[in-house]
Structures are given as C-alpha cells and as structure tokens.
Amino acid sequence: MEDIGIVSTIGYAKWLDQQFARPLSKPSAWAWIQTQAQGGPVSGGQIDAAVWRRLISGPDQLRQRVVLALSEILVISAGQLDGVSDPTSMAGAFWDTLEQHAFGTFRQLLEAVTLSGAMGAFLNMRGSKKVNPRSGGQPDENYAREVVQLFCIGLVELNPDGSSVLDRNGQEIYTYTQEQVTAFAAALTGWDFNLAAGKKQQDDPAFATRPMINNPSQFSTGDKSVLGTVIPAALDGPAALAMALDVLCNHPNNGPFIGRQLIQRLVCSNPSPAYISRISAVFNNNGKGVRGDMRAVVTAVLLDPEARLPAAGPASGKLREPIVRFAQWARTFGMTSSDGTWQIGNLTGSLGQSPLRAPSVFNFFEPDYVPSNSTLGDNDVTAPEFQICTESTVVVYLNYMQSVIASGLKSSTSVCAPDYSGELAYANDAAGLVARYNLLLAGGGLGADTLSMITSAVNNISVSAATPEAGLKNRIWAAIFLIMAAPDYLIQR
Amino acid sequence: MHIDRTIDLQRREFLRRSLILGAYGMAAPLVSTLGMVEAASAAGGPADYKALVCVFLFGGNDYGNTIVPYDPLSYSAYSTIRQTLATPREQLAATALNPSVALPNARTLALAPQLAPLKPIFDAGHLGIMLNIGNLVQPTTLAEYKARSVPLPPKLFSHANQQKEWQTGGSDKLTRGWGGGMADLMMNANSMPTFSCISVAGNAVFMSGHEAIQYQMSSNGPPEIRNLGTRIYTSSNVSSTLRALITSPRSHWLEQNLNQITKRAIDAQAACAPALAAVPAFATAYDASNGLAGQLKMVARLIAARTSLGATRQVFFVSTGGFDLHSNFVTGHPRVLTTVANALASFYATTVELGVADKVTSFTASDFGRTLSSNGDGADHGWGSHHFVMGGAVKGGRFYGQAPDVSVSGPDDVGQGRLLPTLSVDQLAYTLGGWMGISDTNLASLVVPQIRNFSARNLGFMAA
Numbered sequence: 001m002e003d004i005g006i007v008s009t010i011g012y013a014k015w016l017d018q019q020f021a022r023p024l025s026k027p028s029a030w031a032w033i034q035t036q037a038q039g040g041p042v043s044g045g046q047i048d049a050a051v052w053r054r055l056i057s058g059p060d061q062l063r064q065r066v067v068l069a070l071s072e073i074l075v076i077s078a079g080q081l082d083g084v085s086d087p088t089s090m091a092g093a094f095w096d097t098l099e100q101h102a103f104g105t106f107r108q109l110l111e112a113v114t115l116s117g118a119m120g121a122f123l124n125m126r127g128s129k130k131v132n133p134r135s136g137g138q139p140d141e142n143y144a145r146e147v148v149q150l151f152c153i154g155l156v157e158l159n160p161d162g163s164s165v166l167d168r169n170g171q172e173i174y175t176y177t178q179e180q181v182t183a184f185a186a187a188l189t190g191w192d193f194n195l196a197a198g199k200k201q202q203d204d205p206a207f208a209t210r211p212m213i214n215n216p217s218q219f220s221t222g223d224k225s226v227l228g229t230v231i232p233a234a235l236d237g238p239a240a241l242a243m244a245l246d247v248l249c250n251h252p253n254n255g256p257f258i259g260r261q262l263i264q265r266l267v268c269s270n271p272s273p274a275y276i277s278r279i280s281a282v283f284n285n286n287g288k289g290v291r292g293d294m295r296a297v298v299t300a301v302l303l304d305p306e307a308r309l310p311a312a313g314p315a316s317g318k319l320r321e322p323i324v325r326f327a328q329w330a331r332t333f334g335m336t337s338s339d340g341t342w343q344i345g346n347l348t349g350s351l352g353q354s355p356l357r358a359p360s361v362f363n364f365f366e367p368d369y370v371p372s373n374s375t376l377g378d379n380d381v382t383a384p385e386f387q388i389c390t391e392s393t394v395v396v397y398l399n400y401m402q403s404v405i406a407s408g409l410k411s412s413t414s415v416c417a418p419d420y421s422g423e424l425a426y427a428n429d430a431a432g433l434v435a436r437y438n439l440l441l442a443g444g445g446l447g448a449d450t451l452s453m454i455t456s457a458v459n460n461i462s463v464s465a466a467t468p469e470a471g472l473k474n475r476i477w478a479a480i481f482l483i484m485a486a487p488d489y490l491i492q493r
Numbered sequence: 494m495h496i497d498r499t500i501d502l503q504r505r506e507f508l509r510r511s512l513i514l515g516a517y518g519m520a521a522p523l524v525s526t527l528g529m530v531e532a533a534s535a536a537g538g539p540a541d542y543k544a545l546v547c548v549f550l551f552g553g554n555d556y557g558n559t560i561v562p563y564d565p566l567s568y569s570a571y572s573t574i575r576q577t578l579a580t581p582r583e584q585l586a587a588t589a590l591n592p593s594v595a596l597p598n599a600r601t602l603a604l605a606p607q608l609a610p611l612k613p614i615f616d617a618g619h620l621g622i623m624l625n626i627g628n629l630v631q632p633t634t635l636a637e638y639k640a641r642s643v644p645l646p647p648k649l650f651s652h653a654n655q656q657k658e659w660q661t662g663g664s665d666k667l668t669r670g671w672g673g674g675m676a677d678l679m680m681n682a683n684s685m686p687t688f689s690c691i692s693v694a695g696n697a698v699f700m701s702g703h704e705a706i707q708y709q710m711s712s713n714g715p716p717e718i719r720n721l722g723t724r725i726y727t728s729s730n731v732s733s734t735l736r737a738l739i740t741s742p743r744s745h746w747l748e749q750n751l752n753q754i755t756k757r758a759i760d761a762q763a764a765c766a767p768a769l770a771a772v773p774a775f776a777t778a779y780d781a782s783n784g785l786a787g788q789l790k791m792v793a794r795l796i797a798a799r800t801s802l803g804a805t806r807q808v809f810f811v812s813t814g815g816f817d818l819h820s821n822f823v824t825g826h827p828r829v830l831t832t833v834a835n836a837l838a839s840f841y842a843t844t845v846e847l848g849v850a851d852k853v854t855s856f857t858a859s860d861f862g863r864t865l866s867s868n869g870d871g872a873d874h875g876w877g878s879h880h881f882v883m884g885g886a887v888k889g890g891r892f893y894g895q896a897p898d899v900s901v902s903g904p905d906d907v908g909q910g911r912l913l914p915t916l917s918v919d920q921l922a923y924t925l926g927g928w929m930g931i932s933d934t935n936l937a938s939l940v941v942p943q944i945r946n947f948s949a950r951n952l953g954f955m956a957a
Contacts, residue, residue, distance in 0.1 A: 082821050124819045129869050135576040136901070138866050138909060141873040142819040145650070155648050178650050178908060269747075314746040359814060360552070362653045372668045372701030374753070375746045383747060387696050390709035391758035394751070395716040398739070402719060406726065450738065457734035461727065474726040482731065486738045487748035 019062035029092035047078040047091040051355045052344040056330040067098045069265035072363050074113045074151055078356040081121040085201040093208040094118035106292030107249040115211035117193050130189045130220035144185040146361050153253045160280040161273035162256040183225045187244050190219030190237045214238050255280030261367050267307045269318040269383050275306040317493035319385035322351035332440050333418035343411040350400040352393030364388050401484055406477045420476050427472040430459035433479050442489045454482045543929050544807040546855040552817030556862040556878040558826055562899050563589050563603040570899040578822050578867045588612055592891040600896045607830040610838035620883045621954045624894035627877035627914030628658040631946035650874040655860045660699035662919050662941040671922045672808040673702030674940035678931050680705055684803030687761050693788040694812035712787035714769050715762040768801035777842040785813040786836035793843040822871040851885030865910020877912030886956045893954050919944045920952050928955040
C-alpha cells in the first residue's frame, strides 16, 4: 500500500528509477545459504527457501520480479545440476548472478550466465572437451544448441515486430543448422569450475560464486565458428567465447526474441507487433547508443502504452503464474519466517510451479504455447501459463491457498506466516475490505459482479460483539481466498 | 491494440478452417458426424474395449544402449564408436534376443541389461520392437537429406519441437495430436467423453483433438477441492461463492478457458473418484518409488473402472524424464531404463490380471534418438531411435523395420551416428489407429495426414 501511494505521488517512471537504484540486498541467496546450519532444513537441495526468501522479503521488488522473469528465459533447474556436491549453494549463486546483471547489458548478463557454475553443470559446458582423436569423442553440444535456440536468438529469423521472416516461398528461415551447432560446440570446450588449487568442492564453497575458467589443454585446436562466423584458431578459450557471445548478442533476433518474452512474463501473453517493435528498438539502442540495456528494456516494457492503458479485448492480459500469485500474497501481507529459516520448500506439488524448478531448459511453459481445443486455440491466442494449468493443478492451487491463507506454512520447528494484524481494522466493513484487496491483489481489476459476490459472502460471516477477532479473521481469509480464486484476478489484465 | 489482433486472429482461424474443410471436401461439423460413424461400427457391447497408452520418454532416448548390437561384428563397431559409453558385451548375454523372424546378415540385438523385465514379454510374443523409427514427412534417403531435396520435419534436433512433431504427426501446426485425433472419431462411443483422453503426466498435445480434450490427473487420481460442498472458513456462503466464481461462464477468453478447466476438474472428479474407489487392489506389485509405474498403475485402475466410466475406447498418456544424457550417461541411462522396464512389466502383468491384455496396447515414444558417437561423458541430440509396442494384440517377439548400420558416416547416419529414420511415426500411428477400429480413410484424412506420403502404411505389427 505504501508503494502504491508513492507511485501515485511521483509517477511510474520515477518509482522505477527508485527501484533500479536499490542496491543488492544482503545477504545474497548464496551468502544466506552459507549461514544456514549444515543438515538443517535448508541444506540437502532445498534451494527453495533461499529463493522464496528473496522473492518475499527482498526490499528490491522490481529486481526480484525481473529476476524471476529472467530465470524463466535463462533457465536452470536446481534439481538437475550434474556433478555438483552442493547444488543448493550453486543454484543460490545463480540467482545472485541474475540479480547482479538484471539491469546491466544483455551481453554482460549472457556472459555471466554462460560462465556460471550452475549453467555449466546444467547444460554441460563444464567438462566439455576437444575432440579426442583416439576415442573419437566429440565436444558436448548441449550448451552450444540451447544458448542459441533458447537464450538469445531462437530457431527462425525474426522481424523486429516478432513475426517470422519468410523466404520467397513463404517459408520460415532457420537461424542455424545442426552442422553449425557441432562447429560451435568446439568453441565452447575446456571450461571447468574455478576451484582453488588442489581443493575439492566441499573445501572451497565460494567456487560456486566464481565464473568458470578455461583449461587450454581441453580447448579445441583449429578454427571454430559461431553461426557461420569464423573464430580464428589463434584465440584462446576466453577470447573465443567473448567473440562468440559478441556474435550472438548482435543478432537482429535478440530484441524481438528477448523483448517479447519479457513482455509475456511481465505484462501480457499476446503483445501487438507494434509493442514488440518498440521494445526491439529500445533493445537495439537505449537512446545513448547502447545495445541490450536491460534497464532501458524493462522500463520500456513496463511503461509502454499497451502495458499502461487498460487492456481490452477477449485475448488481453495473461494468466498469472502460480509463483507470482503466492509471492504476491506473501509480500502483500508481510510474511515472515518465525526463525528465519524460510521453510517454504519446493511448491511444485502444491502450486503447480516453484522457482528454479522447471522440468527442463524449455521452462515451465513455452512462449508460443497455444491451448488446443479451446476458444484460445480456435483463435490462435498464445497463453504460455496455460501449459501448466490443468484439471489437477487448478485444484491443488485452490486447496493450498485455502490452507496457507489461514494457517501459514508450518513445519515442525517454525512457521512462515502472513501478518494480518493491520487488517483487522478493515474487516468490519465487508465492502471496504474487499475493495482494499481488489486494489492490493488484483490491481483494481475485479469486475463488479465478482466484487459484489465476494462482498456478500464476506458480509455473511458474522462477527461476534464479545469476541470479534475470530469472525474478523475469517472475513479477511475469505476475502483474500475468494479474490485469489476469481478468474478476473487469475487473469491479469 | 488487442482488439485489432483479435479480429485478425479470428479472420485467420476462419480461413484456416475453411482450408482444412476444403482440403478434405467436407462440410462442418465434420468430426461429430464422423465420430458417430466410427462409433457405430466400432463399439460392440460391454466386452468391446480398446485402449492405447503412450509412454513418452522425455529428453530423447539413446538408441544405441537401449537395443544393443550383439553379433560380434556389429558389437565390435558399436564398442569402437561408443568408447566408454559402451555396455560390456558379457553383460548382454542374458538379454540377447532371439526373434521369431531373424534379421538379415546374421545381425543380432540385445536388450539393455536393465530391460531384462521386458524379455519374457518379448519372448512370449507380446512385445514388438520398431527399429530406427522417427519423425519423417515422407520416405527420405540419405542423399535426399543431405541435398535437402525433400521436405523434412521442421526444427530437427530441438527437444520441444520434435516432441510435438512426434505427438502430432506434423498436422495442424502441431496443435492436434494423433491420440486426440483418434479420440475425436471414437469419443461418441464413450458415455462420458471427458474420459476419452486421459493424461496422468501433465499437458501433452498428443491428447488434443478437434473435439477431444485431454483430461489430466495425477498418479493419485483426480484431486477434490476441499470443503467445496460444505464450509470454508466456517461459512457455507464462502463455499458456494467459490463454486460460482470458478465455474461460471466468462466472456473473456482466458477467463473462460480457466473456468472451463476448473469446472471439468470438479465434474470429472465427482464421476471418477467413486469409480476408482470401487476398483479392488491389484495382485500385481508396483514399485512405489517408480514415478512412471505410479502413473501406469493409475491407468490400470482407470481401465479396471472402464465400465463405471462408460468407456469403450480410450487413449492414455504417461511419461518419464531424464533421458537427455549429454553427460553422466553411464550412470543415468541404466537408471532411466530400469524405471521404464519395471513400470512396463508391472503394467503388462496388470492387464493380464484384469483380462484385458489383448485390449490394451502400449508404446514408447521420445523426442529423438541420440548420437552413437560419445562426447566423452554422454551423447547428443539425434533423430531415429528404437521403440517398443506392447500388448496381447501385438504380433511381438520380433523386430519391425531395418537394423541400422553400426557406423559413423555410414548409410543411415546424418552425423555422428544420428540415424535417418527408416520407419515413420505416422506409420506407427496408422497401424495403431487401424487396430483401434478407425477406417483407413479417416486415418489418412483426419488423424495422420502425412501417411499419404507413404506407400507402405500399415506396419503389420497388430493382430486384426
């Protein structure tokens, strides 16, 4: 509520500037994990506590929101980090990397992600070796393919408005071939974790925070190439990588490919071609000659007229993703952890989604997903979040929220609970209470019918004059739960 | 902005549908009409039941270490190419296969040691193996591939794209699967059409037809919304308001889609839960730690409840992941194969226990195969692979298709031992669809249109 007041006083742009200016809060995800007791609730692969803590209690809410979006474009999956003795710390360090570079340039962001130990472990650039002439062993192609396909360019040539470039036969034009992937893989060889000399991972935990280093003896000899551009044999591993990233980050697809996905994560599922074009232009040049200025891109995405004016039309808006619903509720009502351990856990089974827990590098859902067999499908309307919205997940979400809104998240030793103490004063007036949460949770987006139905249900909960608190709490819980179940909340417009 | 796009989208969809209908020379609403035709010819009383179960192996299953070259010459070539990834030959002796129709050139093949639970099913003639099958637009030679002189499946070697290609046969911009396409033609034979296509493994386009909708549940069955019929936070009014909010029709398309899913969840759960509760426990054991086995057990329970669910023709989807083994191959691949073998063996035993072994056909599917070459610690994205078809109606105990040459830069290789498929997924789908009772005409026009590019259509692995 305080932030809404500030925005209405100073305006969107200045509020964004204030958010961009917020320093990285300490301790970072990685540093916080190091402070948790070994063998305690957070160790043993529970990256979730560290990330939920950032999302819910971080003072830099814009950065956290953008980092979540980036974590669904530059994807790792915390449960699938090969060859890492402490994947919790490694994934925590990855979150920190995204925080550090979220508002820098895309080129810097992509380099930091590429050299992060977590990405090295997830997509196997770590340990990829030059051709072994004796065994016939080949460089690992995993990162070479996915960095092009999923992290910066995509499969087909794009116009600045996000549409496909077509050849004279009306066919899409591929951005690369299998042969180019194989050739590029050779340029990404020789990388390994940066461990202190002679140390094991367990003895040098800060290695997770350091970029990987190149081992010249495992770096491919000879010329390499990236998307057809020759990388001269004379360049060593780091120089070859730098050249490759320069090529990838100067591809005309970057703007529409990344811009559209940021719009989809932050604003709406079906941006107009003109909206994507405007973001592509900012990506290409922030007005000061800088390419890929992510601060400028995020600002343009959020302040675009299409983002700010009330969206119209039956395909407008987007399905709020479950992580955002949960984190929004927890932030709005000031959730705290009773003992600071933030035992929230992997909520995939409870919400249908949990941060850094995508099943693969293809994220929880794909940017082009169109629900088959629905009005959306009949009209070719993209709705990525519906890829994980099933008869099963809609029910588990409702059940989970019904429980935690009232009781918080209890473990045997602690609780993560919202603080409704400041809400009790509003709960005698059902209409006022529902209006308040319509603003706080739904951005004022609930329809008149929904407001009236929820107000009536909340008003129906009696409040005893002698012991009012129980009734007031039930009213607060009911108002929050019914709003968070309403289709006009779940579809953000 | 949004309104303009909407009108544009509607116009495009109208044009698209017109083109489809024009191409098939029929008028709308075609599928419902056809569905009645197929249903009338297919459904023949309560004993008449058939189901397909798609077992999807996410990530791209390696072919070389799933069905392993075993004759000494081929094994030697395999071992030389695979290096540290090769399974030692002595470990293959117990699972070497003796098919009812021998392969040419004295070639022999062995199941991976972890697939031993499937060998008795193969030996009994209820498991067939499709050799070098994958996505194809039409029969394709290596020269044609290299010259790019014939249409190829778009976006080869990309996980998500090849998964969708596999599940859709490339039709309708990858938005309709061939499982759903079959269900379109048969769902009128089911008294509760919602249960025509059931996924126990999340969203899969395989299950979406023109009218058939994939219904999704977990291995635990369909969850129930707590307190929906009683009180929430002490209030029956809150409960009834919840029901109204989440099930009422909406005009905004995304809201409408959401409420349709939720309403279907509530209605289907109400019908399904009592039917499942009445199913007696199975004698067949399932490994509780095996996620795929848990999904298949739920499929078996749904099949056991088929009469209560009013089902005579069903398509199911289950899946398991962990196959994208660019690294950590020698520990990872045996682990995922063990999961598959144990789950399939338990499921087949349950269909025998239920007396429906010849009415249920299961088949494996995957994004693609992998390279035969090693990258030192794993293998990279490929194309053709080997797959299983299992059930009492399968003419098993043998191979279908051609055993690929074991070589790099050989006659079947598009690079580092990536196989150019010699059987197509469309042929598999066509053969299974015929067994389900769908006419050749409808299969070719509505379910797997690419089959029209193939002269050999039915692979012959299903009994009539």
